[in-house]
Amino acid sequence: MASSVPRTAAVSAVVTAALAAGLLAGATTSAADTTDGVRIHDIQGTTRISPLAGRQVADVTGVVTGVRAYGSRGFWFQDPRGDGDPATSEGLFVFTGSAPAVSVGDAVEVSGTVTEYVPGGPNSGNQSLTQISRPAVTVVSSGNPVPAPVTISAGTVPGAYAPEGDPAKGGSVNDLPLRPGSYALDYYESLEGENVRVGASRVVGPSTRHAELWVTVKPGENPNRRGGTVYGSYTAQNTGRLKVKSLAPLTERPFPTANVGDVLTGTTEGPLDFDQYGGYTLAARTLGTVQDRGLEREKTRAQRPGELAVATYNVENLDPTDPQEKFDALARAVVENLASPDIVALEEIQDDNGAKDDGTVAAGETLRRFTDAIVAAGGPAYDWRSVDPEDKKDGGEPGGNIRQVFLFNPQRVSFTDRPGGDATTATGVVRQRGKAALTLSPGRIAPADAAWENSRKPLAGEFVFRGRTVIVVANHFGSKGGDESLVSHRQPPNRSSEVQRLRQAKVVNTFVKDVLAVQRDADVVVLGDINDFEFSATTRALTDGGALRAAVTSLPRSERYSYVFQGNSQVLDQILTSPGIRRFAYDSVHINAEFADQVSDHDPQVLRFRP
Template identity: 25%
Template sequence: MRVLPRATIAALVLSALAATPAHAAPATSCDTPPTQRISQVQGSGEASPLAGQTVRVEGVVTGDFQKSDQLSGFFLQDPKPDSDPKTSEGLFAFARESVKDVKAGDRVLVTGKVTEFNGLTELSPVSAVDVCGTGAVAALPYKLPVEESVEDMLLTFPQPLTVTEHYNLGRFGEVTLSEGGRLFQPTDRPGVPAHQGSLLVDDGSTRENPATLPPIVRTGDSATAITGVLGYGFGSYRLEPTRPIDYQKTNPRPDKPAAVGGNVRVASMNTLNWFTTLGSRGASNAEELKRQLAKLVAALKGLDADAVALMEVENNGGASVQALLDALGSGYAAIKHPYPGTDAIQVSIIYKKAVLSPVGEARSSQDAVFSRPPLIQTFRRSGGGQPFTMVVNHFKSKGSCPSSGPDADQGDGQSCWNPTRVKQAQAVLGLLADLPNPLVLGDLNAYGEEDPIHTLEQGGLASLTKRFVPAPQRYSFLFDGLAGELDHALAGHQLSKRVTGATIWHINSDEPRILDYNTEYNPPALYQPDAFRASDHDPLLIGLNLPGR
């Protein structure tokens, strides 16, 4: 038998191995490539061109909100944008931790069905989430307003943004921010654009009344370098922060109203349903009643006015007014309303007995145009001298709108019941003819440049807040993120000469409602028996210099 040389055998073995196909490495889930880029899923329009199709996309996790009391998913973004500025590079995957637990910075491949859910393009259901390394996405510097092209993307807002709404801060962890300062009602002052940019900042949670709250802020506070992913839900874009927001207290609480001078101080305050009847419009129980009363008394003592016009007091034969007097002490008395009407609420006047004396009987009007009849009382300083007359009003509100007719919302920004408020203003003017030095006060439910206010001004009355309060501070109410002045003080020509100052004490509209007297939603530790959030309207304070004898 012939034996081959050892070197020849080795060469033959190597040759055979080279000719044998190599076994491929075992395939992994990360080897399954994406079928589309995220930008292709998003498309350039409001809805995805691939809606209803199952796709596989690749990206880096930018925001992790997978817990069941959060958004039940995460945001991912392509770190290499395409060339079309109209397409978003981000996407939301509706995938809880049970599908795959991810964290920010993970590079993932996600398989799921393209769905439009309440205006948001997302993958739902998700059938696979594969973590295939790490990556990084830089937050895109951005300016308001936000647009569809950055939906689901990681954004940062380097410019200062101002808190302009906090109604749902306690209930849903939401705060609304604006660029260039707080936003105002377009019908409150000239030059306000009809559409103003704002950004709703959410807390990434679906829980109502969350145990962990965002910072308690006032409207007018501000923040810079806010960073998060831009989602959409409940009819608006909402930024889900990916790092804590550092708010600056650029609108600190005013411990006392600004000085108004004069020798007589007159205030006007909407009490937000001061009812001693429990379970009606105001307090639900005895504890809430006690808390509400403490806050109202703190506000009244802080105003330290010689006469106060009150709105939204229970129409119950004077019992609610008397409860206020009892809590304030013996220094105040009340004017009995001769015709409070049949509405559940009425207007009232309280005054310091040592400073002012009523002149003549209180008057009102039985004109059917008034659902809450005005209260009219002339006063003079207790030592005698020039009299003045308080004309206290609470005009028809902007709510409970009719669906048709002249009082329906006409789309002009003045909401519904505007013709009725104009008629009420005209009726008030008709009451002034024989009144010495009238001062028209109250919640007129009309902003500064609306028809009812123009009607009173054209009738010879002058707005004292427009005269004395700087425009940035001239607001008393906050609605839907827009500030404006619903509460007014207007004086006749002669009395205007005696006005030494006017101010709006911002203790209510700037404060979130989670700080009010209610107990059902508000954490107990937040309540304080102080003037802040005693109501939802800010009180006004007027200074008069009335000569004596």
């Protein structure tokens, strides 16, 4: 489209070095700084940072396309006449701070300060949202047609995700000219603030209590058989993913319930926003209808008489303050979906009063309620072993003192108790009658090592099944908190949390090698919430030297996932086996992560083998 008003020359490329890094912009201005005669595309510019950031603009015209009266209050408006440049958006957010006094279809004139707002704050690494702040708004007329939406589809979103960031700018892409025909993130950025739509799209991230879900506009992009989109490498970010969030408050319009594999049918239309929880978001003024595709929770097969079944399950901060319904649902999953494994390693078992911070570290009541619920669900009377942590030393929810726990079915497997294990005493490996044995069982692995600072220490235990010793190590590695998101202004993003997990993996790998040095064919199972992918440096460190094999890699690539994050189905929970375990059956049992109604955000994993 041709513009009837000449484009204003860029006033300044960047106001400060902070702006160049994508940080929060907002300069003190005076009347002399006011820039007149500009249009929305002049403000948006051809990079991620507005050429007018920090400047006052006056009487910018457009039609209101969306109003948000909650959260970050404000409205979007759009110039119906574009400049014909695909790199410049014709839409813009106006931050009002209070409920906006405008309606969709109002033609408005807006004056105010152009700012670059970073959702989540400068330290988040997020890209910034160009907006007008401290606005003065004049409604010129009402009832005008909303500018026609841009359709986001498989044909419009490029296959490459993002350009490499500028090394001279710390890897930031902020100053790079947008290439919307080449990169998905550039394409979405070129539409920031514009009225967009998606047609019928498959749900790849379930709906949440925050009135949002994730869809993909690329149905053929790394799909799995249950409808998700698999994140299989750092360079397979899945460009078709887009978050959809309702503009209407929940009190006005309930948000639909959707599971992975369902389809958001009809038309979903509204401004393209950017937020801290996933980046580019279609703020739906008009929301389609969810078509239920009948996704069912999986059930793994029962272990055969000669098979040992070992499972890992993150039960998401379980403690006695949780409703009985949570205990019952988790228990039913153990019995009905996991077929009552012989050994279950639990992560995120909290102490007996949950998040209350009063020095309590024991978790006997938590475990009694859980094991009682399993019996009530028709399962075995599990016994348990664990080591209580030191107060406030293992991370997690403050006051919760989360730890790993072994449940085991004494009718099928026995636990070899070797006393003395506590929060600070390390277990070791010795030779007994020619076999590897633990000095402490249960015991913690190298709890004083700096790798475990403010993190859960691995729990090792010695089990016997049909006369054969199996050493099991339960883990909950450091979280990904602090990592930059896939939509970071740095490309590739900074994964700072990986440093600690890499150290943790090396400690566990060394311990397993100590076991194998004593007994080359020892059966060792390392499992838990590893908080990292099967292709990560963490997993490579765990498997270094052939000490372990990541069992999830025995599955087809499309079935490798235990968690769904921002529309990506990915691996966080793992079971790894020593070389002595030559043959096994592995199952990632999908019962939580793909569903809006979930009792935990993780899917459990089960390994069956003959020791």
